[in-house]
Amino acid sequence: MKAKKANTVDDQLTTEQQMNAEVLQAFNLITQSARAVVSNFETKKYRTSVLINHLQNNSNSLVKEYLSYFFNVTLTRNKNSLLVIYIGFDTEAVTRFGSMLHNQLIREVMKHTMQDNTSVNIESCIRVDANTKDVRYFFYKRITEGENEYVTILVDEPVAV
Numbered sequence: 001m002k003a004k005k006a007n008t009v010d011d012q013l014t015t016e017q018q019m020n021a022e023v024l025q026a027f028n029l030i031t032q033s034a035r036a037v038v039s040n041f042e043t044k045k046y047r048t049s050v051l052i053n054h055l056q057n058n059s060n061s062l063v064k065e066y067l068s069y070f071f072n073v074t075l076t077r078n079k080n081s082l083l084v085i086y087i088g089f090d091t092e093a094v095t096r097f098g099s100m101l102h103n104q105l106i107r108e109v110m111k112h113t114m115q116d117n118t119s120v121n122i123e124s125c126i127r128v129d130a131n132t133k134d135v136r137y138f139f140y141k142r143i144t145e146g147e148n149e150y151v152t153i154l155v156d157e158p159v160a161v
Contacts, residue, residue, distance in 0.1 A: 027064060
């Protein structure tokens with residue numbers, strides 16, 4: 001990519017750097033939204049989430065990860081070093097609670113990542129898994145292993161609706 005003369009601070013960043021900054025911001029907003037979507041549950045395990053900073057582990061391309069009983073949101077790097085967000089939903093949670101939470105999170109993802117809300121188009125950096133999977137296994141495994149220097153466990157207070 002040819003460098004062009006920068007007219008603003010944003011111009012000094014490459015397109016890839018701008019995209020990565022926007023994707024990182026979107027990841028943070030999506031994880032906040034995911035926590036908010038489940039905050040009205042009285043049951044503690046449904047309001048518990050795990051945040052993992054994978055940058056401590058250089059053996060993979062993962063950057064950050066959010067896990068809950070319901071969702072998995074993973075920030076990773078592709079082969080071109082662009083950040084990409086993968087979103088997965090738990091099979092049992094969708095079966096047990098229906099698709100309402102699933103749909104709410106998808107709406108939040110679209111809100112935070114649509115081109116109208118970002119300085120550069122990051123829509124191609126978002127992947128929503130069409131098939132549900134066993135997110136709970138990884139969630140429970142991380143809860144059982146407990147917190148450490150790169151794993152944080154959060155329990156949100158219930159919000160009355």
